[in-house]
Amino acid sequence: MAAAAVGPGPVAIPVSLSTASVYPESCAAAFDIASRLGYDGVEVMVWTDPVTQEAGALSRLAEHYGIPVRSVHAPTLLLTQRVWGTDPWGKVDRSIELAGEVGAATVVLHPPFRWQREYAAGFADGVARREADTGICLAVENMYPWRARNREIEAYLPHWDPVRMPYDHVTLDLSHTATAGSDALVMVGDLGARLVHLHLADGSGSVLDEHLVPGHGTQPCAEVLESLAAQRFSGDVVVEVGTRKLASELRESRLAESLVFARLHLEPRNTDAAPLDEPAHSSARSRGRRPAP
Numbered sequence: 001m002a003a004a005a006v007g008p009g010p011v012a013i014p015v016s017l018s019t020a021s022v023y024p025e026s027c028a029a030a031f032d033i034a035s036r037l038g039y040d041g042v043e044v045m046v047w048t049d050p051v052t053q054e055a056g057a058l059s060r061l062a063e064h065y066g067i068p069v070r071s072v073h074a075p076t077l078l079l080t081q082r083v084w085g086t087d088p089w090g091k092v093d094r095s096i097e098l099a100g101e102v103g104a105a106t107v108v109l110h111p112p113f114r115w116q117r118e119y120a121a122g123f124a125d126g127v128a129r130r131e132a133d134t135g136i137c138l139a140v141e142n143m144y145p146w147r148a149r150n151r152e153i154e155a156y157l158p159h160w161d162p163v164r165m166p167y168d169h170v171t172l173d174l175s176h177t178a179t180a181g182s183d184a185l186v187m188v189g190d191l192g193a194r195l196v197h198l199h200l201a202d203g204s205g206s207v208l209d210e211h212l213v214p215g216h217g218t219q220p221c222a223e224v225l226e227s228l229a230a231q232r233f234s235g236d237v238v239v240e241v242g243t244r245k246l247a248s249e250l251r252e253s254r255l256a257e258s259l260v261f262a263r264l265h266l267e268p269r270n271t272d273a274a275p276l277d278e279p280a281h282s283s284a285r286s287r288g289r290r291p292a293p
Contacts, residue, residue, distance in 0.1 A: 013233055014040035015262045016070045018199070018240040019052060021255060025248070027051040031061045037256050041070035043108070043238045046083060046095060053084070055101035062102065070236055071106040071197065072099040078113070088112065088119045089126060096136050106137045106197055106236065108171045111156045120157035124166050131168065139197040141171040142187070144180035147207045163190045171197040173240070174219045175211040178203025185220050188227055196235040198228065200262055201242075211242040213254050214261045225265035237262055 017039045019030040027049050034042050042062075044052050051057045062068050074095035075083035084091045095107045112120035127138045143160035146153040154160070160180065162170045170191050177184040188195060202217030203210045214221040225237070239258045243251040
């Protein structure tokens with residue numbers, strides 16, 4: 001099962017492209033762009049695009065472009081509530097099956113919505129059992145409270161913050177930390193070896209989940225990447241940014257910029273690092289950022 005660990009020396013941390021980063025272009029377009037820009041892999045967001053749901057089609061794309069599917073994002077978003085039916089465990093199980101068929105080691109999933117009380121009651125145990133039965137890593141993603149009209153709504157059960165939950169494997173999303181007002185660097189330290197997957201994006205702290213290009217918001221994207229590199233992270237970094245309002249040429253430019261940013265800050269440095277199970281603390285928070293356009 002995939003897991004982060006401290007290894008004997010510097011490692012090349014793979015950087016994948018989420019198919020969500022090219023929306024509204026197709027899943028096939030994501031493979032093409034990822035291959036041309038030099039990404040190491042693709043994370044498939046299971047969506048209404050039928051190609052994202054079909055192992056044979058994904059395997060043919062991976063073979064054609066010479067770029068693997070490294071992870072699968074289960075359709076557990078608000079916008080994908082009816083993809084693969086409405087049974088939440090059915091969605092998770094089909095995502096695990098898809099991951100196994102395409103050779104992906106990780107399935108990313110969101111915590112249950114608060115109205116999915118039965119699903120939420122057995123969520124942590126169900127995740128652990130499926131990991132043990134299948135050998136696929138189920139990395140539960142950090143979310144955020146919903147805010148509207150000066151009110152804060154707890155939209156997720158058991159909680160939107162995975163640090164306090166018993167999950168063995170966690171995905172840290174840096175757009176979600178911005179929306180939640182969480183300290184991403186403290187979360188990296190608190191999660192330790194449970195952190196196996198990073199969604200690289202940025203945010204300004206808006207109530208909206210912005211998924212800005214890294215370096216265009218207020219999150220310590222550079223510091224998080226540098227911390228992972230120093231600690232010889234063995235998980236995946238996935239660029240998950242929003243480009244739906246951009247023309248194709250500018251979309252590719254922003255995705256190329258995101259990859260360069262990731263590679264730059266994942267470059268191993270000759271510094272001593274604390275083990276993954278010790279808290280990390282913020283340093284120069286302004287490095288590697290620029291104002292949002």
